[in-house]
Amino acid sequence: MVCADCGCLVDAGVRLSTCDGPDCCCAALPVREVLETMAAQIRTAFEARDMTMFGALLAEGARWGDDGAPNRCRSRAEVVATLQRLIDAGVSGEVLDLKTGPAGVLCHLRAHWPAHPGLTGRDELFHLYRARDGEIIEIEPYDEREAAEAALSVI
Ligand SMILES: [Zn+2]
Numbered sequence: 348m349v350c351a352d353c354g355c356l357v358d359a360g361v362r363l364s365t366c367d368g369p370d371c372c373c374a375a376l377p378v379r380e381v382l383e384t385m386a387a388q389i390r391t392a393f394e395a396r397d398m399t400m401f402g403a404l405l406a407e408g409a410r411w412g413d414d415g416a417p418n419r420c421r422s423r424a425e426v427v428a429t430l431q432r433l434i435d436a437g438v439s440g441e442v443l444d445l446k447t448g449p450a451g452v453l454c455h456l457r458a459h460w461p462a463h464p465g466l467t468g469r470d471e472l473f474h475l476y477r478a479r480d481g482e483i484i485e486i487e488p489y490d491e492r493e494a495a496e497a498a499l500s501v502i
């Protein structure tokens with residue numbers, strides 16, 4: 348669908364092409380190519396277990412976890428440190444599939460938890476990497492695909 352006001356090509360809340368005009372009214376909508384690139388980089392970072400690479404995708408003030416959560420993160424450095432702690436403890440995450448949408452990139456992960464007291468979690472989980480201006484601004488965890496995809500479909 349071509350936006351009648353500015354000329355951006357828009358599909359389900361994501362821009363397939365941009366008008367590049369000064370009066371673009373669709374500037375708040377993410378660009379598919381940017382999201383696809385981000386998704387590929389997320390996969391590469393997880394496969395390489397390279398959290399520095401993952402951190403490069405995060406906004407400086409990236410958030411992870413509710414305000415009441417004991418391990419909440421409120422900066423890129425905190426997110427990277429938290430992920431690195433898990434990796435150092437032997438936890439690994441495998442990307443099963445990735446999907447892009449208006450809110451960003453949805454990552455379906457399988458986690459492998461080592462036999463380690465105090466370290467448990469779900470085997471399969473969904474992370475919505477909420478994106479803005481090509482950066483991840485928040486990591487939102489979901490247990491179920493349905494809720495995760497609903498969140499992905501709206502900005
Ligand atoms: Zn436009």
Ligand SMILES: [Zn+2]
Pocket residue numbers: 350351352353354355371372373
């Ligand atoms: Zn428009």
